[in-house]
Structure formats: structure tokens, C-alpha cells
Amino acid sequence: MSARLSSVSDYEALLDKYDTWMFDCDGVLWQGDRLIEGAVDVLGLLRRRQKKVIFVTNNATKSRKSYKGKFDQLGVEAHVDEIYGSAYAAAVYISSVMKLPKHKKVYVIGMKGMEEELHEEGVAFLGGMDPADCTLEPFSLADFTLDPDVGAVLCGLDTNINYTKLSKAFQYLTRNPGCVFLATNEDSTYPVADGLLPGAGSISAPLRYALGKDPISIGKPATTMLDCIKAKIDFDPKRTIMVGDRLNTDILFGQGGGLATLLVLTGITSEAEISGPDASSIVPDFVTQSIGDLRSIGK
Numbered sequence: 001m002s003a004r005l006s007s008v009s010d011y012e013a014l015l016d017k018y019d020t021w022m023f024d025c026d027g028v029l030w031q032g033d034r035l036i037e038g039a040v041d042v043l044g045l046l047r048r049r050q051k052k053v054i055f056v057t058n059n060a061t062k063s064r065k066s067y068k069g070k071f072d073q074l075g076v077e078a079h080v081d082e083i084y085g086s087a088y089a090a091a092v093y094i095s096s097v098m099k100l101p102k103h104k105k106v107y108v109i110g111m112k113g114m115e116e117e118l119h120e121e122g123v124a125f126l127g128g129m130d131p132a133d134c135t136l137e138p139f140s141l142a143d144f145t146l147d148p149d150v151g152a153v154l155c156g157l158d159t160n161i162n163y164t165k166l167s168k169a170f171q172y173l174t175r176n177p178g179c180v181f182l183a184t185n186e187d188s189t190y191p192v193a194d195g196l197l198p199g200a201g202s203i204s205a206p207l208r209y210a211l212g213k214d215p216i217s218i219g220k221p222a223t224t225m226l227d228c229i230k231a232k233i234d235f236d237p238k239r240t241i242m243v244g245d246r247l248n249t250d251i252l253f254g255q256g257g258g259l260a261t262l263l264v265l266t267g268i269t270s271e272a273e274i275s276g277p278d279a280s281s282i283v284p285d286f287v288t289q290s291i292g293d294l295r296s297i298g299k
């Protein structure tokens with residue numbers, strides 16, 4: 001059973017209990033480019049109380065560096081080494097876990113964030129934002145030349161998704177021996193200021209269906225992201241809390257890492273999913289309406 005937080009003493013007790021605060025971004029700190037009310041104040045309060053603050057997002061459209069630009073633009077204090085996105089985790093996975101040979105390449109269904117992180121990790125890639133791939137022209141298989149050096153397809157949130165990208169990815173995954181099917185994350189939807197949009201999981205779904213197999217998904221709830229954080233930041237899991245808006249990514253991620261979990265209702269998860277007859281079997285330790293609720297603590 002989750003503990004519902006409501007009083008100042010509830011929030012003060014949480015601050016006493018946890019030294020490291022990991023924050024999901026979409027649906028927790030903001031909805032698209034609209035900040036959640038009170039988020040900036042609460043992050044400032046945590047920093048004044050000498051808490052470690054880490055940002056952990058499945059959103060692969062931005063690299064760590066370009067996320068820093070979003071934080072700056074929205075007036076949220078953040079440092080690049082506090083920001084962990086699924087594009088970064090995927091690039092590290094390909095270079096350091098898969099150890100993709102240097103002459104091999106990745107075919108990217110995704111945007112600039114994934115390209116920047118792959119480049120940063122020294123991983124060669126094609127596709128992505130290439131105008132030849134971001135096209136609505138009919139795809140001609142007769143005119144397509146298979147690149148034998150493509151050893152993996154990496155699929156993430158791509159607002160330029162089209163039949164050409166899906167067709168090229170399908171060719172690599174069915175015709176290049178050993179070509180690995182990877183996904184940055186598999187969120188079905190994500191929240192923006194005016195509602196919900198299809199997420200990365202809805203971009204890779206057509207490939208899953210055509211291939212009859214699932215990708216290796218690297219973002220939350222997989223522990224890969226936590227491994228990336230552990231490689232850079234020292235923290236005690238027992239005194240760490242993960243704050244998220246999605247049960248099957250953020251809360252599962254926290255639970256898988258032995259962290260405490262706080263669910264907020266400003267993103268994907270609704271009240272009906274955590275109480276009543278249709279409640280999910282994924283049960284967070286704590287629930288509060290919004291991260292802004294912690295403002296009641298004051299200084």
C-alpha cells in the first residue's frame with residue numbers, strides 16, 4: 001500500500017530520509033515546455049538542504065548537453081553530469097556493453113539527441129536526421145543499397161517517423177546477419193502541455209510487429225541507466241528516492257535499483273491506476289499529487 005503524502009511533516013520526513021533525489025522529467029518537472037508549478041522551488045530547496053539531485057529521462061530526443069539547454073531555458077538549475085537520458089544510456093550500452101566493433105554502424109530511427117550521444121561515444125551511425133531518410137517519398141527496395149556494416153538498429157522517439165525509416169530498419173534487421181534490435185525506451189505515450197502524444201514505444205511498435213520480436217530496451221525500467229549513473233555518481237540506494245509519473249518505467253526502475261519510489265500524478269499515471277478495482281500491481285512507496293507539494297516545507 002502506498003503512503004499518501006499530504007502534510008508538511010510528511011514531506012519533511014521524506015527529506016530527512018533521502019539524500020539523493022532522482023527525478024524523471026516529462027510529467028514530473030514539466031509537460032513539454034510547461035514547467036510543473038513549484039518544481040523550480042522544490043529543486044532549489046533540495047539543493048539548499050545539500051541533497052544530490054539527478055535527472056533521469058527516457059526522452060531520447062535530446063543529448064545530455066542539449067537537455068542542459070532546456071533546463072537553462074526553463075530556469076531550472078542543472079549540471080550536465082546530473083542529467084541521464086536514454087540516448088546517452090543507449091550510446092554507452094552500444095559502445096561499452098555490446099562493444100559494437102569500431103567498423104560497424106548503427107541505423108538510427110530517432111533525432112538529434114541520439115546522433116549527438118552516439119557521436120560522443122565514437123559510434124558510427126546512419127539514418128536519423130539524414131534528409132534522405134526523413135522523407136515522405138515512396139520507398140523503393142529496388143533502389144536501396146544495404147550497408148553490410150550496420151550491426152544494430154536503434155529506435156527511439158522520432159517525430160519524423162516514416163515508411164522509409166521503418167523499411168530500411170526492417171531490411172537491416174532481416175538481412176544483416178546478427179544485426180541487433182535496440183530501443184532507447186518503450187514508453188507508449190508521453191505528456192505535453194496540451195495532452196498526450198505517442199511515445200518511443202509507439203515508434204518501435206511497427207517494427208516489433210513486422211519482425212515478430214521485441215527490441216532490447218535500454219531506458220527505464222532497465223537498470224542500464226542506473227549503471228550509467230553509478231559509473232559517474234556515488235550514492236546510497238537505501239537513501240535514494242526515484243520520483244516519477246509512470247508506473248511501468250519510473251517506479252519499476254526505482255524498485256529494480258533498490259530505491260524508494262515517489263509517484264506524482266502530473267503526468268501519465270491517473271488516480272484510477274493506483275486505487276480501486278483496476279489498480280496496477282506496481283505499487284510506489286509514496287504518492288503525492290505534484291512535486292510542487294514539497295514547497296509546503298518552506299526554506
Ligand SMILES: O=C(O)[C@H](O)[C@H](O)COP(=O)(O)O
Nearest residue numbers: 025026057058059187199200
Ligand atoms: O519516449 C517517450 O515516450 C518520451 O520521451 C518519454 O516518455 C518521456 O520520458 P520521461 O522523462 O518521462 O522518462
Ligand SMILES: [Mg+2]
Nearest residue numbers: 024026027245
Ligand atoms: Mg515521465
